[in-house]
Amino acid sequence: MDYGIVLRVLGFLLIIEAGAMLFPLGVALYYGGPDIMAFVITVLLTTAAGLVGLRFKPAKGVVRYREAFLIVGLGWLLASGFGSLPFVLAGSLPSAVDAFFETVSGFTTTGATVISNIEIQPHGILFWRSLTHWLGGMGIIVFTLAVLPALGIGTMRIFQAESPGPAPTKLVPRVDQTAKLLYGIYIALTIMQMVALKISGMSWFDSATHTFATMGTGGFSTRNASVAAFANPYSEWIIILFMFISGVNFSLYYGVIHRKMGILFNDSEFRFYLGTVVAASVLIAVNIASLYQWQLGKIIRDSFFQVVSMVTTTGFTTVDYEQWPELSKMVLFLLMFMGGCAGSTGGAIKQIRVLLIIKAVKRKLKRLIHPKAVLPIVVADSPVPEETVDDILVFTLFYLLIFIVVSMLLLTQGMDMLSSTSAVAATLGNVGPGFGLVGPTTNFADLTVLTKIVLSFCMLLGRLEIYPIVALVLPSFWRKA
C-alpha cells in the first residue's frame, strides 16, 4: 500500500472541501446568520488537516486497485466527517451521529434528513447542505482529479471506483481532462437550471439550493414541505426536466455537443430510461385519476414529478404520495431500486443493469427451447462480454442482499416492515424519503442511533456502488502482497 499517494490525494480533497465551504460562509456573512463562526472554524480545521495530508509524498506514484479503493472509501468518510462540523458547531444538529448522517446524506445525494424544522435553520447551513449534493453528485474525487496536478499512473482506477455504472469510460485521452469536461457540462446545466428557476419566480437562494439538489439528484429542500411549498407549477416542471437530465449519462451530452441529438436516442440505456419514466408516469396517472377528480394538469404534473424524482433517486416531493393508491406506491417503491443511467448523478442499481438483466432473462427463456442457440447479449450493436453480464448479476444480487440484511436489522430497532424496507431502499438507492415512518411528510430524526449509523453506511455503499466500501473491511485488502 502506497500510503503517501493516498494521503496526498486525501489532503487535496480536504483543501477542495475547505474551498467549497467558503461559499456557505459567504452566504452566512451575507445574511449575517449565527452560523458564521461555525464555517470559519470548519474551514480552518479542514484546511489544516488537508495541509498535513499534502506533506506526504507518493512512494512510487502508481495507483493500484488498493490505493484507489482506499482513496475513494476514506475520501468519502473524511469529506463527510469534516463536512458535518458546521452542523454541530452551529447547533443545528448537536449530535455528532445526526450531523454525520445529514452530511453523508448530502454528499451521497440521498436527501434523507434528520432536521425536523428546516425552515428555522440559518441560510449558510441550508446552503452547505444543498452544496454537498452538488459536490457529491458528479463525485468530489472526480473534482479533485480535475484540479489535481499529475498524480501518476492508474488515476483511471480512482475515477472508476467513484463513478457510478458498470464501466465508466473516458471522453478524451486523459483522466484529468475527462474530469474537467464532465464538470464543465455539469456546471453549464447547473447555471441553466438556476436561471430558469429564478425566472419561474423563486428567490436566488431557493433557486441555487434547489438546483444543487436537482443536479446532484439529492433532494434536500429549504422548506419542510419540499418543492410543494412553492406551489409553483412552472418551477415544478423545470425541476422535473432537470431531474430527468441529471439522470442521463453525462458522456452522452458530450456526444450531443459535438455531433447531434441523434446520439441520445441511439443509446439503448437512454431509450430504456425514457420508456421507464413514461410508462411508470402513465400508469400512476391512470391510477390516481379518480383520486384527483380528473384534474388533468395536476395529475400529469404530480405523477411525472414523483416518478422522475424517484427513478433519478432525487427524492423531492410535491405531494404526499402515501395518500395514493397502493399500486402507485408499489411502482414508486420499485423505481427506488432502478435509479438513473450509468454515468449520471443518480443512484441505485442503474438503468443499464436492469436492462441487461432483462435481456439475460429473455435469453435464458430462449435457451429453454434452443439449448444450443448462440445468443450474445447485444447493447448498442455490440455484444456485451459475458464477464460484464456476470458482474452485473453479482452486483445486483449483492445490492439486494444488503437490502435484505439491513432491512431485517432495522426490524429489531422497532420499525415496521414497510418503514424498514423503504428506509433501506431509500438510503441504499440514495433516494431520500421512503414510506411509513420515513415517508414524505416525516423524516429520519426519530430513528435510533444504531439505525442512523447503519443507514449512513447504506448511503455510502449505494453511492460508491458497494465495492470500494466493502473492500476496506476485507482482511486480504490490508495484507501485504
Add this chain to the structure above:
Amino acid sequence: MRIIVIGTGKLGYQIAETLSKEKYDVVVIDNDSDVTDRISESLDVLTMHANGLLAEPLEELRVNKEDVVIAVTGSDEGNILACMSAKSLGAGWTIARIRSPEYTRDLAISQEQLRIDYVLNPDLSTAKEISQLLSFAPARQVQTFVHGKVHMVEISVTAENPLVGIPIKQYNFTGVLIAAIVREGRIIIPKGDDCLHEGDNIFIIGQATNVADFCRYAGKPIYKIENAMILGGSRIANYLARDLHSAGVRVKIIENDPARAKDLSLELPFALVVQGDGTDMEFLVSEDIANTDAFVALTGMDEENMVVSLLAKKLGVKKVVAKVNRKGYVSIAEEIGVDSVVTPGLITLGEVLRLVRGGEVVSLILLLGGQAEVMEFSISLSSPLVGKMLKDINFPKEAIITTIVHKGQIIIPHGNDMIQAHDRIIVLTQFAEMPRIRSLFNGDERKTGHGLWNSIKSSWVFADN
C-alpha cells in the same frame, strides 16, 4: 494534438506508454478487447476497441490536421492502408511500420502516393545500429550525431583503466567528455568529484578520433572487425549482412530452417549461409567460431540470443552482440557478460519520440531501457537560449549539455561557452527531466505541428545523403 496509435503490440504499447507519461493525448485503437481493457487500466490513454484499418474509428475520433496517426499493427499492408485512410480523413501526419524489405524498397517510389509521411522499419534501424556498433569495436554502444561528426560510445571500465579512482576534475583530456556513468543499472550524470569504479560503464562523447584516443588510453583499443557470424536469418540479418558487406566485413549467417537458408543465400550472394543449429556448440566450433571477430545473435528468442552469445564469447569471439526484445532483460544481459545488447523496440521508440516531439529535436536515442535520453537539438534564431552562456542557463541537475557544434566545430562545453543560433547541441538527460529540457529548448512547447513536419523533412534529407 492527439497521437492515435493503431495496433498495440509491444511497440504500440511502448509508444502509448511513453507519450502518455509525457502528457500527450494518446488514443489507442486495437481490435482485441482484452488488450484495450488492459491498456485502459494501466495507461492514461483513450482506448477504442475497433478495427483500426477501417475508417470508422477514425471518423468517430474526428481526426484532423493536428493529429498524428501511427500505424503499428502486425501487418505491413494494414499499416499502409491505415495511413492512407487516415490521411484521406484529414490526419495531419501518418507514420507506418513497414518491415518487409521488398516493400521498403518499393516505398522509395510510392511513399508519397501511399500518403505515409514517415516509415518506421525497426529491422533496418536495428541493423544500422549494429553495424555502427561493429565499426567501433570495443564500445558497448555507438551513436553518432550531427551527420556522423560527433560520436558517443559506451565502454566498460576495467582494471586496466588508469583513470579508476581519480576524481573526474583532475582528468587532463581535451576533445572528449564523460557524459554519463552507468553504475548498478542506473545512470549518473558525473560531477567533478565523482570517480570511476571498476565495473562501471561510461558514455564518452566527442569527435571520433578523440574518442578513439580516449578508448586506447582507457585500455580499450579500437580493432577492426574482419569477419562476423550472424545467428538467425531474420530480416535484421538480411539488412545487417548488406551493411557489413559494404563495410568490407566477411559475413557468415547461420540459419536452421533450410528453406529460409536457401532464400537468404540467393538474396545475399556475397555472404556464406550455413544451415544448422546455432545452439549446438560442436557445430559452432566446426564453423570456426574461435577465429570469428564478431558474433551477432538475432534469433527470435531473447533467452537463446543471450545464452548463445555467452557461449560464443567463451569460445573466443572478441565481440558478441545479442538482440533482446524484452526491456527487462537488457540489464541482466549486460551483467552476465554480453558485450552489447540491442533492443529494436527502444530504437524505434526513439525514432517515434523524435518525430512527435519534433521542433528542434534532430535525433533522439534512448539509453538503458529508456531511463535516459540523448537528444540533438538544432538551435533556431528564435530560441530563448541564443546568446546565453551555459552558466547562466538554469539547467536541470540530472541532465548535461555534452557538446556544442558551432559552424561544424565540435566544442566540449564549459560554463563560459555561449549558445548561438544554428548551433547543434547534444544533451543527455534522465527521463524525468525531459519536460523541463523540452520547455528550455522549445520555449513554448506543444507546438509540435510544424516541428513534426520539419523533422520528417530533415529525415528525408538524411535518407538522401
